Amino acid sequence: MRALVWHGKEDIRCDTVSDPTIEDPRDAIIKVTACAICGSDLHLFHNLIPAMKPGDIMGHETMGEVVEVGSAAQGALKKGDRIVVPFTINCGSCEQCRRGNFSVCETTNRNKEMADKVFGHAGAGLFGYSALTGAYPGGQAEYLRVPFADQTHIKVPDGLTDEQVLFLSDILPTGWQAAVACDIEPEDTVAIWGCGPVGQMAIRSAVLLGAKQVIAIDRLPERLGMAAAGGAITLNFEEDNVIERLNELTGGKGPQKCIDAVGLESHVSLAQPDTLLDRAKQVVMLENDRPHVLREMIYVCRPAGILSIPGVYSGLIDKVPMGLIMNKGLTIRTGQTHVKRWTDDLLRRIQEGQIDPSFVITHSVGLQDGPEMYNVFRNKQDGCIKVVLKP
Ligand code: NAD
Ligand code: ZN
Ligand code: ZN
Numbered sequence: 001m002r003a004l005v006w007h008g009k010e011d012i013r014c015d016t017v018s019d020p021t022i023e024d025p026r027d028a029i030i031k032v033t034a035c036a037i038c039g040s041d042l043h044l045f046h047n048l049i050p051a052m053k054p055g056d057i058m059g060h061e062t063m064g065e066v067v068e069v070g071s072a073a074q075g076a077l078k079k080g081d082r083i084v085v086p087f088t089i090n091c092g093s094c095e096q097c098r099r100g101n102f103s104v105c106e107t108t109n110r111n112k113e114m115a116d117k118v119f120g121h122a123g124a125g126l127f128g129y130s131a132l133t134g135a136y137p138g139g140q141a142e143y144l145r146v147p148f149a150d151q152t153h154i155k156v157p158d159g160l161t162d163e164q165v166l167f168l169s170d171i172l173p174t175g176w177q178a179a180v181a182c183d184i185e186p187e188d189t190v191a192i193w194g195c196g197p198v199g200q201m202a203i204r205s206a207v208l209l210g211a212k213q214v215i216a217i218d219r220l221p222e223r224l225g226m227a228a229a230g231g232a233i234t235l236n237f238e239e240d241n242v243i244e245r246l247n248e249l250t251g252g253k254g255p256q257k258c259i260d261a262v263g264l265e266s267h268v269s270l271a272q273p274d275t276l277l278d279r280a281k282q283v284v285m286l287e288n289d290r291p292h293v294l295r296e297m298i299y300v301c302r303p304a305g306i307l308s309i310p311g312v313y314s315g316l317i318d319k320v321p322m323g324l325i326m327n328k329g330l331t332i333r334t335g336q337t338h339v340k341r342w343t344d345d346l347l348r349r350i351q352e353g354q355i356d357p358s359f360v361i362t363h364s365v366g367l368q369d370g371p372e373m374y375n376v377f378r379n380k381q382d383g384c385i386k387v388v389l390k391p
Contacts, residue, residue, distance in 0.1 A: 002391065003141035004370045006056045009047040012371045017057065020137065020145035025072035028149035030064035030083065034162040035139045037061075037370070037377050037387045038170060039196050039263070040312055044129065045374055048264050049314045051118070051130035060087035060127040061169040062139025063162060069149070076150035083153040085139060085146055086339035087170045089125035092151035103336035108148055109134045119314070123336055140370055142391045154343045157351065163358035164350055166388065167201070172357045173342040174310050175201020175261070179209050180342075181308040181333035182257035189213040191246055191255035191300070192232070193293045195223035197360045197386045198310055199261035200230065204355065207231040211257075215249060217242055222383040226359070243300045256305045258297040263311025298324050309334035360386040367391040 005015040020029055038061055043049050063084040069077050077083070090097050091107035108125035109115055115122030115132045125147065128138020136147060146152055156165050179202050182190055190206040192199050195218035206214045207230060216227035217235045224234040235245050246255055297307050298321055307330055325332065349355045362385045365373060373387045 001142035002367055003057045003137075004059065004367065004389075005054075006044065006052045006058055007054050010045060012045060012058060012374050014368050014370055017141075020143050022068060022070045023145065024147060025070040026148050026150055027070040028066050028073050028077050028146045028153075029068040030062075030085070030144050030146060031067050032062055032064040032139055032142055032144055032391045033082075034064070034166050035059050035062040035141075035389050035391070036166060036169075036171075037140070037373060037389070039198060041128070041374070042378055043264050043312060043314070045378060046264075049130065049132075049312075051132045053131065056128070056130060056135075057137040057141055058128045059138030059140030060129060061166065061171070062127065062144055063156070063166050063169065064139075064144065067143070073150040077153060081153075082156040083146075084156060084165050084168045084343075085127070085144065086152055086154065086168075086173075086343070087126055088123075088336055088339050089127070089134070089136065089148055089152050090340060091148050097151075100338055100341040102338040102340050108152075111135060126336070140367065140389060142367070151340075154340070154347065157347070160350065161358075163361060163388070164356060165347070167197075167357040167360070168339075168343050168346060168350075170337065170339065171197045171201050171360075171386075172346055172355070173339045174198050174337040175203075176205045176342050176346060177337050178202045178259050178261065178308045178310040179205035182206065182209075182211075182259065182306050184209045184211050184257065186210055187212050188257055189215060189250050189255040190257040190259065191215045191217065191297075192227075192259040192261055193217045193297065194261035194263075194311065195220070195227045195234075196261065199223075199259075200226055200360050200385070201357065202259050202261050202310070203227050203230045203232045206257075206259075208354065213249065215246060215255065220380055223380075223385060226385065242296060246300050250302070254300045254302040254305070256302045258301045258305065258307050260293050260297055260307070260309045260311040262293045263309075263313055294320060298328075298330065301328065301330055303328040304330070306331045306333060310337070312336075361388050363387040365389060 089108040090102040094106040105124035125134030216232035
């Protein structure tokens with residue numbers, strides 16, 4: 001089959017690789033009908049989470065048609081079913097899965113020991129995200145092996161297009177979880193850094209959840225325009241003084257709730273470090289220069305407020321001013337998304353027409369154009385906000 005394969009930093013190619021096969025009775029194989037490129041894929045593209053190996057297949061936002069089912073998944077799935085695949089692989093029965101904490105499933109990361117050593121903690125298995133998250137090949141491919149498939153799927157009801165449901169795999173529940181984590185009250189201002197696909201979903205979610213005011217921050221006009229169309233007041237961080245403007249818009253007190261939908265990108269947007277050590281040096285420099293997103297949030301958030309952080313960080317080098325967090329009494333909520341916790345509710349909202357996440361798609365192309373699309377998405381060329389690949 002054809003698949004998008006990681007060869008090195010900023011080097012992804014469309015290669016011919018072996019077709020996946022059933023390896024465990026709980027597996028299923030899908031024929032991929034649509035898959036998307038995520039901001040998290042860009043961190044791997046930039047080698048900011050330096051665990052990828054040449055030959056690893058990319059992709060964790062995938063859906064398709066079931067073509068083969070292992071014996072232990074046959075009660076849950078059959079050939080011909082159309083499913084969306086949550087990017088957090090979950091077993092459904094460990095202590096964390098039973099509590100709905102699917103992104104920290106205790107079973108599905110089969111390289112737990114290695115991940116514990118590198119990260120200090122292993123989360124759930126993730127698709128297309130290196131050996132540290134279980135070495136599961138990703139879904140930017142013609143076929144995908146879905147492990148723990150009896151649990152790790154969302155069945156698509158008839159009458160919905162791929163575009164309407166694909167983002168249940170990741171960015172819709174990610175933006176939703178980030179907004180839910182803010183415990184939004186009717187008088188709240190929610191400030192959201194980053195108007196990429198995750199930020200866009202967080203903006204719409206915060207509006208749906210009844211925030212008085214949503215303020216979105218980015219520098220790209222087309223992304224700010226989309227944020228405004230979703231009901232946000234927008235700030236351009238290259239033109240506006242973000243902290244001053246946020247204070248002005250909140251009677252001098254700062255937003256009660258702050259969402260970081262940027263993550264590692266706020267390091268990359270300034271310069272491109274090659275190694276974790278270079279990145280560490282850069283972060284130290286930033287303290288005197290311009291605070292990155294997290295530091296801005298901590299600084300401007302109203303005391304007793306909430307910092308909700310879907311943005312991805314890795315390693316141990318981020319300098320977080322804990323004294324400020326402590327003395328302001330801030331609450332931090334973060335993590336990879338517990339996708340399946342939210343998808344029944346979100347699927348219903350899609351069916352009822354409350355949400356149509358397809359608005360973020362700006363590019364829809366074949367798999368062979370994937371490598372070029374990584375550059376287009378990374379460089380924010382041609383107004384690119386979200387790329388969907390149709391193998
Ligand atoms: P993206 O790269 O398209 O968007 C990031 C946006 O942040 C860009 O529009 C960029 O212009 C903007 N930005 C950069 N520096 C900024 C700054 N200083 N202030 C304000 N905005 C700034 O990525 P995305 O797909 O929207 O993903 C966003 C983040 O969410 C990434 O870190 C990604 O890894 C993460 N993510 C997390 C989960 C999860 O489960 N927690 C799931 C999906 C994605
Ligand atoms: Zn993602
Ligand atoms: Zn589990």
